[in-house]
Amino acid sequence: MSVDSAVEVHDLTRVFGDFVAVDRISLTVEKGQVFGFLGPNGAGKSTTIRMLCGLLLPSSGEGRVAGFDVMTESETIKRHIGYMSQKFSLYDDLSVEENIDFYTGIYNVPSAKRKARKDWVLEMAGLTDKRGNLTGSLAGGWKQRLALGCAVLHEPQLLFLDEPTSGVDPLSRRQFWDLIAQMSHGGTTVFVTTHYMEEAEYCDELALIYHGKMIAKGKPAELKTLIPEDILEIHVERPFDALERLESSKLTQEVALFGDALHAVVSDAATASVALNDFLVQQGFAVQSIKQVTPSMEDVFVSLIELDDRQRTQGEKA
Numbered sequence: 001m002s003v004d005s006a007v008e009v010h011d012l013t014r015v016f017g018d019f020v021a022v023d024r025i026s027l028t029v030e031k032g033q034v035f036g037f038l039g040p041n042g043a044g045k046s047t048t049i050r051m052l053c054g055l056l057l058p059s060s061g062e063g064r065v066a067g068f069d070v071m072t073e074s075e076t077i078k079r080h081i082g083y084m085s086q087k088f089s090l091y092d093d094l095s096v097e098e099n100i101d102f103y104t105g106i107y108n109v110p111s112a113k114r115k116a117r118k119d120w121v122l123e124m125a126g127l128t129d130k131r132g133n134l135t136g137s138l139a140g141g142w143k144q145r146l147a148l149g150c151a152v153l154h155e156p157q158l159l160f161l162d163e164p165t166s167g168v169d170p171l172s173r174r175q176f177w178d179l180i181a182q183m184s185h186g187g188t189t190v191f192v193t194t195h196y197m198e199e200a201e202y203c204d205e206l207a208l209i210y211h212g213k214m215i216a217k218g219k220p221a222e223l224k225t226l227i228p229e230d231i232l233e234i235h236v237e238r239p240f241d242a243l244e245r246l247e248s249s250k251l252t253q254e255v256a257l258f259g260d261a262l263h264a265v266v267s268d269a270a271t272a273s274v275a276l277n278d279f280l281v282q283q284g285f286a287v288q289s290i291k292q293v294t295p296s297m298e299d300v301f302v303s304l305i306e307l308d309d310r311q312r313t314q315g316e317k318a
């Protein structure tokens with residue numbers, strides 16, 4: 001393992017009975033990176049993160065997390081990392097401050113450091129004024145920042161976040177990602193899972209997992225070059241109706257609503273934009289614009305997942 005790697009694992013696999021939940025995943029996370037681990041529900045993200053955190057023993061594979069062996073040193077790994085799961089366990093009937101005190105004890109933060117760490121968490125989470133409030137009375141975004149603070153009370157250099165932004169409002173999600181960026185600038189390595197594809201843009205490095213297998217990895221900009229198709233953004237009146245017509249037209253490989261526009265996946269932008277414009281006008285739609293755009297992370301992942309599905313179906317047929 002390189003001294004610059006916070007995580008380096010090879011062929012990590014986890015089987016539940018006959019079911020292979022994680023299938024030979026290999027990945028390296030460099031120190032200080034924000035590493036995004038993405039995939040749809042059920043892809044195997046939580047199972048992987050739990051193996052990396054020492055919470056679940058891999059069925060096979062090898063590697064090191066924070067310098068310790070994933071197969072034999074899970075207890076040591078647990079002490080050297082921070083982990084925040086989707087269902088983070090804060091005590092609703094304790095105040096903000098009491099929750100922090102509780103986790104300070106759990107993580108054995110030395111007495112001399114306790115006050116400073118508590119103040120840091122309150123400040124970081126924006127909860128200094130709410131320190132005496134019952135945790136159960138806090139809105140989702142505050143709770144989530146408090147949970148993050150509690151997960152890093154012992155100042156781990158490596159932090160695992162499993163769908164930390166699930167179910168909170170867009171503004172709180174944004175603020176949460178600002179906190180992740182701050183920690184990363186301070187030298188903490190962050191391994192984060194999400195199924196919000198647009199959040200991938202905030203990561204230095206990404207891996208996409210599907211049906212337990214890694215189907216792509218790289219920097220966001222690199223992944224955007226992987227899809228062979230072009231993406232057209234179409235601004236048209238009555239986009240919903242236009243979407244239905246386009247879906248049945250077979251002029252696009254894929255078409256979806258994207259904000260108030262449509263995104264169409266086509267093999268050649270120049271030819272397709274003329275054909276799509278003619279079709280929509282002929283169908284009675286007023287087209288405002290059709291232009292080629294850089295694929296969003298969501299476009300990239302939808303395309304990669306569909307490619308994988310096609311290969312899987314062909315494999316089954318063969």
Ligand SMILES: Nc1ncnc2c1ncn2[C@@H]1O[C@H](COP(=O)(O)OP(=O)(O)OP(=O)(O)O)[C@@H](O)[C@H]1O
Pocket residue numbers: 016019021039040041042043044045046047048195
């Ligand atoms: N203890 C278990 N026993 C049996 N199957 C399991 C167990 N844990 C997970 N699985 C299965 O493994 C697959 C991957 O689950 P996992 O929770 O890792 O996915 P995920 O990508 O984190 O999805 P989600 O976002 O829904 O949590 C799922 O099909 C799940 O049902």
